[in-house]
Structure formats: C-alpha cells, structure tokens
Amino acid sequence: MSEERDEHPNVLIAAFEGWNDACQAATNAVRHLVDRYDAREIRHISCDGYYDYQVSRPMLCRALGSPRIIWPQTTFYEITISPTRRIFAQIAPEPNYRWREYCRQSLHIADELDVDHIVTLGSMFANCPHTRPVPVDVSHDLEVENPSEGYTGPVGIPTVLDDMAREQSFDTTSLWASIPQYTGNDDCPKATLALLDRLGEELGLTFDPGDLEAETRVWEAKASMLLHCSDQLAEYVHHLERDWDAAEEARRTAAANPAQAEQLVKEAEDFLKNL
Template identity: 35%
Template sequence: MVAFEGWNDAGEAATGAVSTLKDLLGVTQIAEVDPELYFDYQFNRPTISTNDEGGRSIEWPDAVMYGPIAPGVEPVPLAEDAELAVSGTNAGNIYLLLGTEPSRSWKSFTAEILDSALAADISGVVFLGAMLADVPHTRPISIFVSSDNPEVRKELHIERSNYEGPIGILSVLAEAAEKVGIPTLSIWASVPHYVHNAPSPKAVLALIDKLEEIIDVVIPRGDLVSDAAEWERGIDALAADDDEMAAYIAQLEQARDTVDSPEASGEAIAQEFEQYLRKRGDGRDGRDGWADGRPGPEGPPRA
C-alpha cells in the first residue's frame, strides 16, 4: 500500500488510510530514503516538536517502507487487542510505503523504491490517493478504482484511466512497477473541495472499505465511523450559518442524486477524476478552495 502527502492526498485521506494500517499491523521499518536527495526543504519544511519529557526534536520529510515482522504469518494479537488488529489470509503479507511526495529526482527516487520492493519480493502494489472534487459531504464518498494491468482489470472488473496530462509521483511509480513485472492498482477517493483544509475521516473510511474488499483482509475501523459522523455534523453546522454555502451544497446533492445515484457509476467517477487532474495541471497543490462562502477552484494517487 502506497500513499504520499501532498498533491495526491486531499483531506489527508490516503495517508490517513495507510497510517491506520501501520498502527494496526505488526510492521517494522525496512527501508528509508535519504531526505537530502529528494526534498526541497523550502517547499517541504522540517518540523520541530517537544516530547513528553520536554525534549525537542526535528522531523524531516521522508518516505519510509514498512514490512511485516514475520512475512507470510498472520499476526496473532493479544486477546484484549483482538478487535483492533488486521486479520485475514493476507494480513501477514502487507507492506506499506508512507511519506511525502519528493520535490526532485523522481527517477532516482522511483528506482530506489522499486529496488526495495523487489528485494522484499512484493507481488502487487496498491496506490491510494484522494482528490478535491465537486461532491457533497452528505453523500457516500465516491471511489474510483483503476489499473493499467490488463489481468488486474479482468480479475476485478475495473477500468483503465484514460487521463492524459500532468501527473504525480504515484503515476511514475506505477509505470515503473509495471515495467518490472509488479502489477498495480489505484484507488482514489473524492473529497468535497469546500472543506479542503480539514482532514476527512469519512474519505479515510471509504478507502479502507474498498481496500478491505480488494485485498481480502478485515480491517478494524476503530473510531473512524464516529469520527466520520462528527466530521459530517461539523460541516452541517458551518453550512447552517452560511446560506450561500448551504445552497451550494444543496446543488451538489441534487447533482449527485440525479446523475450518480447512491452508488456512483464508474464512468461518472472516472470523469470526475480526469476533470480534477486537468484542473490541477497548473501545478498548484490543491489547497485553494472554499473562501468567503464561495466555491473555489477544485483541487488529487497507490501497496
């Protein structure tokens, strides 16, 4: 499972889903890139924090790969933690790549990541992403699943993206993985653009729901269900005090109900996905959005 902060991570949904898995799985760090090689610190600044003992430390942008402590063996949790552990036949085979999208040297970065993947004998990659889109927060989060691998598409009855235009690091990794014989799959969630500044637990939950279905594991939801409901109620409260925002959301709801139906069609989500990418072709990071009660520009990538 792969997710990166930045262009591909609206509402922190993709990294939120992978971070959830990291907390639930018995994984250990198996590889880490040198941040000096791949990050521009003026663009991805390091952060400083204070721990419980009062110590100060700097955290640098990075990309870290995690693997199972005992590959191929399903973790056996303590009885009291049994409800908060990933289970299923694939639970001991999940590797994770989590980090910040690199600022430079994407070809070298990709080669380094693929070397680690081949060394770990990884047999498939799932890329997770999230995009800002014209969707209402009150409806189910739209999920778009695609693959460039014909066998994966046939097995899962999914589509191939027809998008042409600027891309993120996920697309570069996906192409390189396919070239070395590792099949790939992309799962994207659509996040309402008018709440782009806040993390979206509802989108994290939607990605985890789809992941559970595809990789055949059982993933505990923990507090995600209640957090998603609270997120939705919080936006409802904001809209209740802003007539213009409420009217805009009502338009989105009507469009979703009319065109999409409760379960959005693959074609509709694909169009939404491609529309997003074309609008992001200006190189902005997707942070523009709702301001002063008006809808702003929309602002979206895989394990």
C-alpha cells in the same frame, strides 16, 4: 511460487503527503493501519537529494528533553493484519526532485520484499456532496474502461510510481478518494474510511475501522453546520446531491438493463447533435 502466495500476493500500499493527499486522507489510511495492527519499520529511503527543505521542512522535536531534528524521509512498514496475512506500506512526503530515481529506489525495495502488487492511494478535492458516500475511483495497471473518459493532465508521484511499476511487471492498482472542496483542509476521516473499505475489497480483507466511524459522524455534522450558515452553500450542495443521485440512478439502470441505458445514451447524443 506457493499456493498461498498465489492466493495472497505480497502487496505494497503507498501514499504520499502533499499534492496527492487532500485532507491527508491517503496518508492517514496508512497511518491508521500502522496504528491499529502490529507494524514494524523495515526500510527507509534517505531524504538526501529528493527534497526542497523550504517546502518539506525538517521538524524540531524534543525527546527526553533533548532537541532533535527530524528530516523528511520515506518509511516502509511490514503490517501483520492476521496470523496468515501481512501487507507492506510506504509513506513519505512527495519528493521535490529526481522522481524517476526515487521510484526506481522504491521499486528496488519492493522487489527485495518480494512484492507482486503495488497499490497507490490518493485523495483530491472535487464537486461532490458530504451527505453522500465518498467516491473512490479505482484503476488497474493505469487502464480505464473507457479511455476517452480517463484523466489527462498533471500527475503526482503515485501515478509515476504506478507507471514505472507496471513497466517492471508489477500488478498495479490506484485508488483515489474525492473530497468535497467546500469542507476545507482538515482531516477527512470519511474519505480515509472509504479508501480503507475499497482497499479491503481489492485485497479480500476487512480492516478494523477503529475510531474512524465515530470521527466520520463528527466530520459530517461539522460539514452540515456550514450549510446552516450560508444559504448559497446550501443550494450549491443541494445541486450536488441532485447530480449525485441522478448519476447513481443512471448506474443502477445500466446495471439492470444495459440495452435501455445504451438507448438513453444514444437519445442524449442525438439530442445534443441537434442543438
């Protein structure tokens, strides 16, 4: 393994349409990289046996006047970020069937591409305000600092891919953006940009934001308009802002004075025990 390989391991970024992709934020992050950089398709996984076509329907397209059926499929890209850096990306609808076989096939392709590190992207609706930075949860190798606070419950294909990749000795990272649930299902460029920024931090890269910053301002303005139309929604968002600001203050306190933060936690626990 070369020194350059040690410094810049081959990375595969994976995002899947559907349950794991609120407002298409995760898959739009991959699409943004494909559109902004020199990208070429290098591998595919056939749709056969993986999809329920009443859920992931084929699309009718017309190229040069001729109709053509486009079937759901997985596409792998090689993306050249700079003359010295490249990454790989996988994008697909979430399969309906045979997840373990699908992940084995995905990891076989990752192995063929000499990938060391797999990064899955996801987005979910959450109770957070659109007026604050988009929260992006990061976990490495499916581990969290405090297991008692880690997520338990239903999972999607990114988590299954992470788990199987870890078992095959790939390094894994999972990035999940939280999107305000009251903003609807339209594309959320703010979450896409947040994922790209956090992904860049993980990989030691700075990605070109393109039009995402301007689109984010438009998205925020539309979200703010919703508050002008509903006093109840405005009060709800104000409550979310207070909670977000309090949590941020607690994190800053913990970073600046861990002993004081530990004491505050102990006092809170003692208070709750006496209720």
